[in-house]
Amino acid sequence: MLIATWNVNSVRTRLSQIINWINDVNPDILCLQETKVIDDSFPLSHFEELGYEVIIYGQKSYNGVAIISKFKIENVNKGFTNQNEGGDIPAEFNEQKRLISADINGLKIINVYVPNGSSLNSTKFDYKIKWLNYLSSFLDDQLKEDDLVCFVGDFNIAPSKIDIHSPQKYEGGIMASKIEREALNNVLKRRFIDSFRIFEKNTGHWSWWDYRNNAYELNKGWRIDHIYVSKNLSSKLKSCVIERNQRGNLQPSDHAPVLINLELNNDTEDYFDDDYDLFEI
DNA sequence: ATGGCAGAAGCATTCTGA
Numbered sequence: 001m002l003i004a005t006w007n008v009n010s011v012r013t014r015l016s017q018i019i020n021w022i023n024d025v026n027p028d029i030l031c032l033q034e035t036k037v038i039d040d041s042f043p044l045s046h047f048e049e050l051g052y053e054v055i056i057y058g059q060k061s062y063n064g065v066a067i068i069s070k071f072k073i074e075n076v077n078k079g080f081t082n083q084n085e086g087g088d089i090p091a092e093f094n095e096q097k098r099l100i101s102a103d104i105n106g107l108k109i110i111n112v113y114v115p116n117g118s119s120l121n122s123t124k125f126d127y128k129i130k131w132l133n134y135l136s137s138f139l140d141d142q143l144k145e146d147d148l149v150c151f152v153g154d155f156n157i158a159p160s161k162i163d164i165h166s167p168q169k170y171e172g173g174i175m176a177s178k179i180e181r182e183a184l185n186n187v188l189k190r191r192f193i194d195s196f197r198i199f200e201k202n203t204g205h206w207s208w209w210d211y212r213n214n215a216y217e218l219n220k221g222w223r224i225d226h227i228y229v230s231k232n233l234s235s236k237l238k239s240c241v242i243e244r245n246q247r248g249n250l251q252p253s254d255h256a257p258v259l260i261n262l263e264l265n266n267d268t269e270d271y272f273d274d275d276y277d278l279f280e281i
Numbered sequence: 282a283t284g285g286c287a288g289a290a291g292c293a294t295t296c297t298g299a
Binding site: 215 | 284286288289290297298
């Protein structure tokens with residue numbers, strides 16, 4: 001079972017690239033971020049023609065998330081919702097369309113577009129941390145101990161210094177600060193593991209390259225797009241790859257897709273190491 | 282310290298992203 005995440009930076013501008021990639025890779029589930037389109041204008045039919053179901057949660061110009069699936073999509077949640085009779089949800093957390101989740105083929109799929117945060121001393125940064133903290137309580141509320149969860153998206157956080165091309169320049173700054181990493185760790189708690197780091201321990205692997213300064217050609221990137229899986233899925237992980245050549249397309253998104261292969265019926269190998277900690281801050 | 286590049290809105294230029 002192939003599950004992917006891709007910040008496409010406008011689903012309409014990137015449509016032909018997304019369709020070509022789907023035809024090449026044939027993912028079962030594709031989670032999109034930064035669709036940048038209201039729901040009425042989402043190009044649904046292009047995906048439905050290929051046999052996919054689509055759920056969308058978009059807005060004008062900014063943000064927007066979607067899940068595209070070959071399997072039936074059930075129990076859809078758009079934005080933050082209260083399942084267990086909590087208090088009212090502060091409006092600020094649902095004004096920006098950054099979260100969509102659903103049950104698909106026995107898995108809980110949670111797709112997020114975490115706020116960028118701009119710079120450390122900005123109101124946008126405060127919002128990023130508040131949003132992550134609210135996400136943490138939302139997951140506490142939604143998830144049960146034995147749920148099989150794929151938690152994917154553009155997190156706008158490099159989990160450690162090996163996820164940045166020039167740590168000496170960027171460590172401690174936006175997307176690489178201790179505050180953001182602690183907030184992310186708090187969201188993950190000890191519930192999730194980073195699929196990519198099961199298979200690759202070295203630096204030099206990026207999912208985002210700035211449009212500016214020839215960053216892709218110089219391979220100056222960051223790894224900020226992630227597929228986290230609940231620990232009870234770790235033994236079923238067969239691979240996790242970043243489809244970096246999509247960043248080399250003409251008029252590309254600035255992000256590349258990340259893709260895992262889960263073999264739900266195979267439980268013969270156990271990749272999970274009990275000593276595995278989330279990441280060092 | 283600042284801008285670089287790209288997309289959307291909408292028609293010149295601003296806002297936002299990471």
